[in-house]
Amino acid sequence: MASLSLRNVTFIAHTPLFQNLSLVIGEGDRLGLVAANGAGKSTLLKCLAGLMEPSAGDIVRSRGLRIALVEQDVPDSMLDVSLHDVLLDALPAEERESQQWRVDMVLDEFETPADLRALPMRALSGGWQRLALIARAWITQPDLLLLDEPTNHLDLEKLFKLEAWINNAGYTAPIVVASHDRDFLDACTTKTLFLRPEESVAFAHPYRRARALLDAHDAAAQTQREKTLREVKRLRQSASELRNVGINSGSDAAQVKSAQIKRRADALEQGARAVHKERPGEIRLGNRGTHARVLVALENVTVQAPGGRKLFAIQKLEVAQGDRIVVLGRNGAGKSQLVRLLHEAMHRPEGRDGIRVSPSLALGFVDQDMRQLPQKSTAHDFILSGFRLGDQRSRAVLAEAGFSIEKQGLPIAKLSPGQKARLGLLALRLSEPNFYLMDEPTNHVDIPGREQLESEILDAEATCILVSHDRSFVKTIGTRFLLIDKGRMREIDGPEVFYESVVGQ
Numbered sequence: 108m109a110s111l112s113l114r115n116v117t118f119i120a121h122t123p124l125f126q127n128l129s130l131v132i133g134e135g136d137r138l139g140l141v142a143a144n145g146a147g148k149s150t151l152l153k154c155l156a157g158l159m160e161p162s163a164g165d166i167v168r169s170r171g172l173r174i175a176l177v178e179q180d181v182p183d184s185m186l187d188v189s190l191h192d193v194l195l196d197a198l199p200a201e202e203r204e205s206q207q208w209r210v211d212m213v214l215d216e217f218e219t220p221a222d223l224r225a226l227p228m229r230a231l232s233g234g235w236q237r238l239a240l241i242a243r244a245w246i247t248q249p250d251l252l253l254l255d256e257p258t259n260h261l262d263l264e265k266l267f268k269l270e271a272w273i274n275n276a277g278y279t280a281p282i283v284v285a286s287h288d289r290d291f292l293d294a295c296t297t298k299t300l301f302l303r304p305e306e307s308v309a310f311a312h313p314y315r316r317a318r319a320l321l322d323a324h325d326a327a328a329q330t331q332r333e334k335t336l337r338e339v340k341r342l343r344q345s346a347s348e349l350r351n352v353g354i355n356s357g358s359d360a361a362q363v364k365s366a367q368i369k370r371r372a373d374a375l376e377q378g379a380r381a382v383h384k385e386r387p388g389e390i391r392l393g394n395r396g397t398h399a400r401v402l403v404a405l406e407n408v409t410v411q412a413p414g415g416r417k418l419f420a421i422q423k424l425e426v427a428q429g430d431r432i433v434v435l436g437r438n439g440a441g442k443s444q445l446v447r448l449l450h451e452a453m454h455r456p457e458g459r460d461g462i463r464v465s466p467s468l469a470l471g472f473v474d475q476d477m478r479q480l481p482q483k484s485t486a487h488d489f490i491l492s493g494f495r496l497g498d499q500r501s502r503a504v505l506a507e508a509g510f511s512i513e514k515q516g517l518p519i520a521k522l523s524p525g526q527k528a529r530l531g532l533l534a535l536r537l538s539e540p541n542f543y544l545m546d547e548p549t550n551h552v553d554i555p556g557r558e559q560l561e562s563e564i565l566d567a568e569a570t571c572i573l574v575s576h577d578r579s580f581v582k583t584i585g586t587r588f589l590l591i592d593k594g595r596m597r598e599i600d601g602p603e604v605f606y607e608s609v610v611g612q
Contacts, residue, residue: 116164136281139296144525148285175244233260262438342372408461436591471540475547524551543571
């Protein structure tokens with residue numbers, strides 16, 4: 108049976124990403140890998156694949172184990188290669204001519220449209236590029252498949268397609284998935300590893316059940332830590348009293364006993380494990396408030412594609428204070444075009460034809476690719492000039508959001524997608540709007556960041572219109588749901604009907 112074992116594996120990059128990690132990955136395992144952005148998920152996957160060496164410990168692979176790693180980005184060398192040939196080139200050279208049928212078989216397995224197969228990779232959408240990389244790995248018939256953020260860039264249709272493929276994959280070889288998508292992890296994994304710099308924790312359950320067990324684990328650890336620190340305080344007090352007795356009475360025995368108790372207290376304190384905490388983030392969403400009942404009203408509005416083609420029409424829509432409206436629809440239906448139209452109208456004092464905007468509306472905007480950020484500016488200059496916090500406070504809030512001094516001085520264009528997402532959400536928090544317009548706000552945001560944003564929106568009683576493929580985020584946030592379908596927009600009771608229609612197509 109193909110297997111891979113980790114024995115006390117540690118990886119240190121300036122500080123530890125993970126330490127003393129022991130784990131066995133074997134037949135039939137579907138392991139979800141969970142950690143904050145930059146906390147070592149991709150590094151661990153590369154170590155498993157043999158592309159990087161750990162700082163300490165051993166990774167033992169069964170003889171002849173074939174491992175395929177699907178990384179997040181398409182290599183430059185593949186961008187001008189057709190989708191069909193990307194898969195064909197993954198086969199051994201001597202098999203390509205006789206085994207071409209396997210390429211079509213795998214593309215059929217992923218329900219790939221015929222007209223896409225001859226296109227170069229650079230001409231494909233981000234979602235099809237992701238599926239192409241997974242199909243390329245799959246065609247090699249690996250004994251272990253490693254997937255790094257496989258749901259990035261996937262619309263719901265492709266996301267459900269990937270979930271179905273993983274669950275119906277006709278083999279028992281293990282799969283390890285690093286992902287921030289909670290519903291995807293629940294649907295596709297049976298085990299969960301929470302990767303941490305101090306002590307990583309694993310459970311034989313999908314994400315949500317494992318997360319509940321992790322919370323109980325952390326609560327017990329915190330209780331034990333508090334108990335240990337109380338004992339440390341008691342021992343130190345006893346040591347101090349004995350030391351005074353020894354000094355006052357001239358008793359060497361009392362002073363020796365005092366030193367022994369102090370050493371025991373020091374050892375206990377050193378062993379009192381601090382409970383892991385995700386990035387705290389001191390800046391929270393605010394709401395500057397408004398007395399207006401209706402913040403935005405639309406009547407007889409047509410939403411068009413950039414070339415002028417009609418996408419859908421809105422007869423009448425009012426957005427009242429406290430509404431959290433989720434816009435649903437298939438890829439290309441016009442969701443992002445609606446967001447852009449509203450964004451444009453909200454920047455005009457007079458609104459635009461068919462769209463009325465309350466004069467008291469203060470907009471907070473998030474674009475799915477964070478294009479609202481000035482790419483040539485540094486993160487520090489953007490926060491300093493945009494919010495006038497002063498130099499020291501600007502540096503402090505950026506540090507609280509996870510930006511080192513080095514990262515603060517880089518042009519925003521050079522930040523990773525996850526870092527850009529954190530910066531965009533930090534700017535959203537600092538602007539303290541009373542209306543949030545958000546297009547895929549959780550793209551590249553880790554699970555702690557998604558959960559924090561959810562709780563802040565609820566706590567601020569925010570008014571918002573948002574587009575999101577994150578089903579957990581949609582379910583937690585939404586109070587109203589609008590579906591774009593067949594050239595019109597209508598209100599529905601919840602997102603489940605739409606999700607079922609995508610799965611059942």
